[in-house]
Amino acid sequence: MKQKEKVFIELIKEYEGLIFKASTIYTNNKQDQKDLFQEIVYQLWKSFDSFKNQAKISTWMYRVAMNTAITQLKRSKKSPTSESFEKVVFEQMETYDAAFEENLKKVYEQINQLNTLEKGLMLLLLEGKSYQEISEVSGLSITNVGTRINRIKSKLKSKLLK
Amino acid sequence: MEFEELQAAWSAMSTELKNQKKITDKIIIDMTKQKYKSKYSTAKTLESLASIVCFGMAFYVIINFGKLDAWYLQVLGVFTILFYTVFPILSLSALFRLHNLDLSQDYSRLMIDFRKRKKWFLLVQQLSIVLCFILVIAALPVAVKISKGKDLLLQSSTWLWYVPFAMIFLFFFTRWGYRCYKGMTNSAEQLLSELE
Numbered sequence A: 001m002k003q004k005e006k007v008f009i010e011l012i013k014e015y016e017g018l019i020f021k022a023s024t025i026y027t028n029n030k031q032d033q034k035d036l037f038q039e040i041v042y043q044l045w046k047s048f049d050s051f052k053n054q055a056k057i058s059t060w061m062y063r064v065a066m067n068t069a070i071t072q073l074k075r076s077k078k079s080p081t082s083e084s085f086e087k088v089v090f091e092q093m094e095t096y097d098a099a100f101e102e103n104l105k106k107v108y109e110q111i112n113q114l115n116t117l118e119k120g121l122m123l124l125l126l127e128g129k130s131y132q133e134i135s136e137v138s139g140l141s142i143t144n145v146g147t148r149i150n151r152i153k154s155k156l157k158s159k160l161l162k
Numbered sequence B: 001m002e003f004e005e006l007q008a009a010w011s012a013m014s015t016e017l018k019n020q021k022k023i024t025d026k027i028i029i030d031m032t033k034q035k036y037k038s039k040y041s042t043a044k045t046l047e048s049l050a051s052i053v054c055f056g057m058a059f060y061v062i063i064n065f066g067k068l069d070a071w072y073l074q075v076l077g078v079f080t081i082l083f084y085t086v087f088p089i090l091s092l093s094a095l096f097r098l099h100n101l102d103l104s105q106d107y108s109r110l111m112i113d114f115r116k117r118k119k120w121f122l123l124v125q126q127l128s129i130v131l132c133f134i135l136v137i138a139a140l141p142v143a144v145k146i147s148k149g150k151d152l153l154l155q156s157s158t159w160l161w162y163v164p165f166a167m168i169f170l171f172f173f174t175r176w177g178y179r180c181y182k183g184m185t186n187s188a189e190q191l192l193s194e195l196e
Helices: A003-014 A016-025 A030-051 A057-075 A085-092 A098-112 A116-126 A131-138 A142-161 B003-018 B025-063 B071-099 B107-148 B157-195
Strands: none
Touching: A003 A016, A003 A030, A003 B025, A016 A030, A016 A057, A016 A098, A016 A116, A016 B003, A030 A057, A057 A116, A057 A131, A057 B107, A098 A116, A098 B003, A116 A131, A116 A142, A116 B003, A131 A142, A131 B107, A142 B003, B025 B071, B025 B107, B071 B107, B107 B157
């Protein structure tokens, strides 16, 4: 195996969780999630040469993952099945905890109310990224990121009150 | 559920996922190769087939160009050759530009880049639709002259049924085709509006 492939494989294994989470927030069922996961890995491989440490690895990965998700969404118009996000996540995990599943269900219910861009911002926010990093991934100004995040938070709050 | 609670649940999930690494070297290599093959086979089959047909037609007119003995037939012949060679190249390159979009750039730049490429792609389609109507008229006398040696422009009877029939067929066919492409752009427009 070539050195480049080895490095790439190690990188994917290291950031497997990131790709998995990004692919679950943009899809509604297991098949779409698997397809998107695969597509993200492929796009990362395609842009691996041009990456060359220009940005932080995680920033580059989030960018590619989010961009792949939104371009993939435009192509696929499959109707979502009834399978829920948390079920897909739980299939990935070995342990089962009913309370944890309930919590995750709520998280995904909240995310599902957001539009495509907001979902991406929410993912980065939940991942604990700073406004600066979110700005680097999304291309929005830091002020714009702040405004949008406040809007997302109030949107979620108002949905909860209803 | 407050935002802090959402974040706590998300971090718990992240920790759990970190401990459950399921992906192997083989899976990564397999999925990359599989995607690569499927992407290129679809693009190759659909787009290249249409181009081969067009290039074949152009080649047919070029090798028989000597049979076009009147100036107006030669003009129509040149138009036909140009259409069959230039448009497949333009259409293919526009499509490959869409496929080769750099997904490692930031979201806002990506969407702007994507819209530009889509616009160009649609423009090529629009132009080819308009020229297709002209081609329908231009290619017939050329084809008849080459295959049967008759100058159709001097015989009006064929035109009476051919032109209306071809125009009606083209109208519905191009409308259907263009609507398919337009559908693709609408979703891109919607995503761009989220940025504003």
